[in-house]
Amino acid sequence: MVREKVIVSTRTLQWKCVESRGDSNSLYYGRFILSPLMKGQADTIGIAVRRALLGEIEGTCITRAKSEKIPHEYSTIIGIQESVHEILMNLKEIVLRSNLYGISGASICVKGPRYVTAQDIILPPSVQIVDNTQHIANLTEPINLYIELQIERDRGYRIKTTNNSQDGSYPIDAVFMPVRNANHSIHSYVNGNEKQEILFLEIWTNGSLTPKEALHEASRNLIELFIPFLHAEEEKLHLENNQQKVTLPFFTCHDRLAKLNKNSTEIALKSIFIDQSELPPRIYNCLKGSNIHTLLDLLNNSQTDFMKMKHFRREDIKHILDILEIEKDFV
Numbered sequence: 360m361v362r363e364k365v366i367v368s369t370r371t372l373q374w375k376c377v378e379s380r381g382d383s384n385s386l387y388y389g390r391f392i393l394s395p396l397m398k399g400q401a402d403t404i405g406i407a408v409r410r411a412l413l414g415e416i417e418g419t420c421i422t423r424a425k426s427e428k429i430p431h432e433y434s435t436i437i438g439i440q441e442s443v444h445e446i447l448m449n450l451k452e453i454v455l456r457s458n459l460y461g462i463s464g465a466s467i468c469v470k471g472p473r474y475v476t477a478q479d480i481i482l483p484p485s486v487q488i489v490d491n492t493q494h495i496a497n498l499t500e501p502i503n504l505y506i507e508l509q510i511e512r513d514r515g516y517r518i519k520t521t522n523n524s525q526d527g528s529y530p531i532d533a534v535f536m537p538v539r540n541a542n543h544s545i546h547s548y549v550n551g552n553e554k555q556e557i558l559f560l561e562i563w564t565n566g567s568l569t570p571k572e573a574l575h576e577a578s579r580n581l582i583e584l585f586i587p588f589l590h591a592e593e594e595k596l597h598l599e600n601n602q603q604k605v606t607l608p609f610f611t612c613h614d615r616l617a618k619l620n621k622n623s624t625e626i627a628l629k630s631i632f633i634d635q636s637e638l639p640p641r642i643y644n645c646l647k648g649s650n651i652h653t654l655l656d657l658l659n660n661s662q663t664d665f666m667k668m669k670h671f672r673r674e675d676i677k678h679i680l681d682i683l684e685i686e687k688d689f690v
Contacts, residue, residue, distance in 0.1 A: 389570025405543030438500030460648030471498025
């Protein structure tokens with residue numbers, strides 16, 4: 360456990376981690392301060408950050424399990440101590456850490472008798488298990504157990520729908536929130552003739568992120584939400600019916616591709632990767648998650664295709680147009 364003395368600055372706004380500890384592999388705690396704040400600012404920031412911590416940070420979960428010869432979710436399997444339902448509940452508790460985008464597969468393939476734990480899950484390279492000792496099942500007889508798993512990265516939570524599966528595939532309730540709890544408190548004091556405040560933030564995570572990482576990600580997400588207001592004039596945003604709308608010309612990248620000599624430029628387009636372009640991280644991740652890796656991939660998509668991508672925003676089209684204008688001089 361790490362503790363530091365709380366030092367109140369009277370000059371510039373500062374934040375500090377004053378306590379950090381790991382109670383277990385799946386429970387981390389951090390305490391942070393931000394000061395000095397004017398009266399009322401601590402509550403404004405505290406409420407916004409807490410909501411972002413609990414609702415705006417993505418996490419990774421097992422969302423589906425499939426195994427053959429299972430008649431229904433509440434059945435039992437000879438040679439396994441737990442029922443199918445208990446195994447699904449144990450899989451739900453597995454904590455994962457990843458930079459995954461979209462859906463990925465994993466599996467369990469073991470032979471009893473033995474205990475099956477999280478370390479027996481065969482994962483893709485982009486996914487890691489936080490606690491390898493988490494229990495899944497106890498095989499009491501020499502039987503083979505094979506389970507296919509579906510892994511997703513998302514935010515919030517997802518309640519499974521009723522599924523009378525005939526192929527042994529069952530959805531699992533998913534809680535994607537890596538932050539288990541977050542609280543804020545305020546200490547008021549008088550500095551000369553001015554009332555000031557110190558904001559205290561307490562964060563508990565499930566181990567897939569440290570509290571400090573969670574605070575950084577929540578802060579970035581909040582900043583991204585306010586950026587359109589900062590660039591309202593630059594982006595020529597128009598308010599219609601009290602809603603912010605971005606007016607951008609409809610375009611099709613195929614039109615731009617048609618203007619190029621395909622025979623001479625297709626190889627060049629394949630060799631220009633989007634990570635060589637100065638795209639904002641969020642847009643870059645959206646494109647990578649949709650298997651767009653090169654400029655040629657980019658040109659083979661229309662505005663409609665981009666708008667179908669998860670987390671892609673209408674105003675992001677301008678960044679795509681800018682990249683196409685810059686790169687066309689090099690092909």
